[in-house]
Amino acid sequence: MSEYSFRLAKAEEVNAIWEILQEAIDRRKADGSVQWQDGYPNLQVVAKDIERDAGYVLVDGDRLVGYCALFIDDEPAYDDIQGNWLTDGSFVVFHRVAVSKDYVGKGIAQQLLLHIESFARNRKTPSLRADTNFDNAAMLRIFEKLNYKYCGEVVFRGGSRKAFEKVLH
Template sequence: MEFRLARYEDVDEIMTIIKKAQEFIHSKGIDQWTNGYPSREVIKKDIENGYSYVLEKNNKIYVTGSVSFDYELTYNDIYEGKWITNDRYSVIHRMAIDMDYKGSGLSDEFLKNVEDLAKEKNIFSIKIDTHRENKSMQGFLKKNHFIYCGIIYIKDGSERFAYEKVLDR
């Protein structure tokens, strides 16, 4: 498996993975990733900014996600809890696995690579948020030792559960 920055020629395959993930989320009655989000334009902007990563093998992408080491404005205010750390952190957004491989451990491998990347940058915290109803993602986060920290509100005003994982130094 290779963990690498996504390229513009990966957009179609990334969008196929996202579409399958949207269908799965919506089949569970969750109103996350609606109204065309994340769009092809959002993914292209992630690539342009150097945020979009993929996990691939033999030219097939299995997992995609946006990994930022920039400040996340929507994480400024957290309600009904608090962040574990106030240090620099990385943020994961728009993470999705090809649903044909859900449960395969490939998402765990993607996350491990994000952790290694953060440590290389001397960053020892990863923050992420998900919809209240997205039990699948919440289970993934719990399994991977993320701690529930409270509630944040994204740009459109929607509530999200916020999690943090502190990495070993």
């Protein structure tokens, strides 16, 4: 797929991952977005992801270039979608997608999503679900490019978010 490798994050990488997330938080703010401007995500969230074996990193050699959290059939907010999911079965949900500032504009977020697809396929999970803020133009473009379908809105941490699903064949 690429020269990048995708693997579980290690506990000793929590600070490097948090640095990548902080850079992404700053970029969201600079873009005028309200997403991630309220103290979430934070270092404790990342540490919990890693503890639950849900934190994954994209690595270029020995350098962390991207991060996400992956969960299988585990997003209670998705039970109350204002709209309809494409499937009723098992799904992989991903959260906290972030790319190192040194790798922005190099297609790393898209690479990360392609690795998430492989993760789901390897586990015979038939679909991917995700949500994003209405003003996250970069992620909305990636969802469109990778053929995610808009399914409606979900309320996540008190705010309405656009929800997407991609059915894997």
